[in-house]
Structure formats: C-alpha cells, structure tokens
Amino acid sequence: MRTRDPHLPGRLLLAERDTLLPRLRRLPETAFTLRTACPGWCVREVLAHCGAALLRIVEGRTEGAFSPEANAADVAEREHWPVDRVLDELERGFSEAGPVIAAGDGRLDVIGLGEWVHAGDVRDALGEADAYDGPGTGEALSLLEVVSRERETPRVHVGLPGRAEPLLLGNAVPGRPPARLTSDASTLVRLYTGRPLVGTRYTLRGAEESELVVYG
Structure with a gap:
C-alpha cells in the first residue's frame, strides 16, 4: 500500500510546465476556444481555472476555494485577460505550487x-491521442492510489498492460471482495475522474463506474 510522497504533486506540475506550456504558447488563438470534457468550459477556461487554483495555493488563499462556485468566479475574473497572461499565471503556478503542497498535510495533493x-x-x-497517458502518468497513478483511498472508493485491483503487479486502488469494504478492472492507463484515468469513456475498452467486475469517481 503506497504512502504519501509529499513531493509527487510538485513533480507532476513541473512535468506539465515543461511539456504542455511550450505547446500552448505556439497555438493560434482559435485553439483556445475548443470545447473540453469539462461541461461549459473551453480550453482557455480550463487553463484559467488551473492557473487560478494554483495561484491560490501559492499565495495561501485556499479558504473557501475549489468549490464549483469559487472555480466559476475565478474563471469569470479572467474572462478578458489576454491568453498570454493566462499562460503566464499558469506557468507561475506550475513552478511554485509544488513546495507549498509538499509542506502541507496532504489535503492539497x-x-x-x-x-x-x-x-x-x-x-x-x-x-492528441492518449491525452491522459504520457509523461508523468506513472506518478499520477501513484497519486491516484492515495487519493482513491482518501475519497473512500472501493478496493479495485487494476491490471494494466506491461505491469506485472496489479495497481491497488481504494479501500477494502467488509464483506465485499475487491473489484477487478482491466484497462489501459488512459481509460483508468477517465474512469476515476469522470471523463467520457466513448471509444474505450475495459472490463470492470465487482463495482459500478459511479463508485470509482474521485471527482468530476
């Protein structure tokens, strides 16, 4: 059973700073209006939310943050920002939030x-193909092990291609055997984060999809 690695979230953030941001800065303005899997949000709004959330952590302004209402207000505040300003804030968050998360008690992981x-x-x-499977996936799944227990999802033994031992997610439920999931990493992330599953292949026995979601 994996224990908390306080520096893991920060490593994920730095990986995205170094891989995602350079591509975003080369995109035409029209790309930022594409719709995403997040209801009501386009690419620009997702990035605005991400930067705002990380800046709240950096500046210690997390009281009352991260609710749907607070997230919507943060995005609305940035509605008229130039895209470059949205990306600059996101880059700062990616760079500076990790140590703050590491110094905390784990609730921000x-x-x-x-x-x-x-x-x-x-x-x-x-x-992009395999959007939820790329640099940082291994560490993201390690963090998902911890988060799935904190969010009290049921125990699931996950078989992933190329992995000899199953990934153990969630908590044991008295009187209930562990569920079994066979999927690729990208589909696993979609299942546990409530993302669309159209076009995916997986086998889940002993649990319902809705029981696995750690957040929508």
Whole structure:
C-alpha cells in the first residue's frame, strides 16, 4: 500500500510546465476556444481555472476555494485577460505550487492530480491521442492510489498492460471482495475522474463506474 510522497504533486506540475506550456504558447488563438470534457468550459477556461487554483495555493488563499462556485468566479475574473497572461499565471503556478503542497498535510495533493488531469482535458480537446497517458502518468497513478483511498472508493485491483503487479486502488469494504478492472492507463484515468469513456475498452467486475469517481 503506497504512502504519501509529499513531493509527487510538485513533480507532476513541473512535468506539465515543461511539456504542455511550450505547446500552448505556439497555438493560434482559435485553439483556445475548443470545447473540453469539462461541461461549459473551453480550453482557455480550463487553463484559467488551473492557473487560478494554483495561484491560490501559492499565495495561501485556499479558504473557501475549489468549490464549483469559487472555480466559476475565478474563471469569470479572467474572462478578458489576454491568453498570454493566462499562460503566464499558469506557468507561475506550475513552478511554485509544488513546495507549498509538499509542506502541507496532504489535503492539497488532489489538486496536483487534478491539474494533471486538466492538462489531459486540454490535450484531448486539441486532438492528441492518449491525452491522459504520457509523461508523468506513472506518478499520477501513484497519486491516484492515495487519493482513491482518501475519497473512500472501493478496493479495485487494476491490471494494466506491461505491469506485472496489479495497481491497488481504494479501500477494502467488509464483506465485499475487491473489484477487478482491466484497462489501459488512459481509460483508468477517465474512469476515476469522470471523463467520457466513448471509444474505450475495459472490463470492470465487482463495482459500478459511479463508485470509482474521485471527482468530476
């Protein structure tokens, strides 16, 4: 059973800073209006949310943050910002939030995972294959092990291609055997984060999809 690695969220953030941001800065303005898997949000709005959330962590303004209402207000505040300003804020967040998360009690670790998933939402909207499987996937799955227990999802033994031992997610439920999931890493992330599953292949026995979602 994996224990918390306080620096893992920060490593995920730095990986996205170094891989996603350079591509975003080369995109035409029209690309930022593409719709994403997040209802009501285009690429620009997802990035605005990500940067705002990380800046709240950097500046210690997390009281009352991260609710749907607070997230919507943060995005609305940035509605008229130039795209470059949105990306600059996001780059600062990627660079500076990790140490703050590491110094905390673990409750903000899920934000690091969420930022990595949102980067996948952006890649997905841009038409990239395997949007939720790339640099940082191994560490993201390690963080998902911890988050799935904190969010009290049921125990699932996950068989992934190329992995000899199953990934153990969630908590044991008295009187209930562990569920079994066979999928690729990208589909696993989609299942646990409530992303669309159209076109995926997986086998899940002993649990319902809705029981696995750590956040929508």
